[in-house]
Amino acid sequence: MNETIRELLGKVGGLPVPVAELADDADLYAVGLSSFASVQLMLGLEEAFDIEFPDSLLNRKSFASIAAIEQTLTHILKSKEAA
């Protein structure tokens, strides 16, 4: 999962630094993730993991760091399994 997130982030994130250099807990907005790039990242993750982000998770916090994205995805995948 971590790898897929990093790959997508590299593709659509438009960050000025290589994704490989980012720690899992690095603040992506501080590094330069724009609102629009975070939307593209969200759409990319939906496709990659065959999920749909619920409205309640469509916010900055969900995409604040690679670890936060992992946590959000795990939560969505768990509720998908439970459904």
Added chain:
Amino acid sequence: MDMQVSFLDRLFDAGLLIDTGVDGLYGRSGQFEEVIAAFERLIDRVGGPDDAEAMRFPPGMNRAFFEKSGYMKSFPQLAGTVHSFCGSELDHMSLLKCMEVGEQDWTEGQKATDIVLTPAACYPLYPTVARRGKLPSSGALFDLQSYCFRHEPSKDPARQQLFRMREYVCMGTESHVTDFRQLWMDRGVEMMTSVGLEVTIDIANDPFFGRAGKMLVNNQRDQNLKFELLIPITSTANPTACMSFNYHQDSFGQKWGLNLEDGSVAHTACVGFGLERIALALFHTHGLDVKTWPESVRATLWG
């Protein structure tokens, strides 16, 4: 009874707005315009001492600047592009035939021009200022007014497709532009109170398109980027935004290359007055005949 239709009908009956057959596209009477002119003079009295640089652009902007602005990413449903006939004499004959028969859409062959209808008064400003080079470290302040277009046909007279927006735009450091925004939030409340309008200020968001837009809405609200000054016009439960106060962080600075003298990227903020909406709020609150408006309101507007 539908409040919105009834207020629109009353405005038509009083001759203040003139029906064109298209929802949201109206003519204005002399009296309606006089109210807007008087309110703009009030804006000048309040904002004038700040010594903003005034610029007036026509209601169309350079398509290349529009594309670079990213407007289509967020509001494709609202944009209006200008298309023209660019064909040969033969194409002209086919066009006339097509219009005469009326079975096919004659506009299909129209080609996009270099002009897009201005979506907000400040859009042509950023590339213009960027071309000048670095901004002074003390920042810069601009005064704009333009007819703006948004494709959202409606019978609500407060939601017009072509309307005027007066704006002040501030560029500088984060604290400079957020202070500017706070100053105008305070001034806005004072100004509206001085003309007898009941106002509230609330956190707001732009009408971003689609599901991706939901995320942009949440981001905008989480970060307190947009506030609106609301006045009841067609509904007390859902008052209408008559002013907006927007902090863009450094997003326009980054996009357009707006830099301060020390090389840092400029932050920007803008405050916008919806001139038709303010006039409608005045007519709704004080009546359709300006001669019967409270003396204090008339004195503020006309001295």
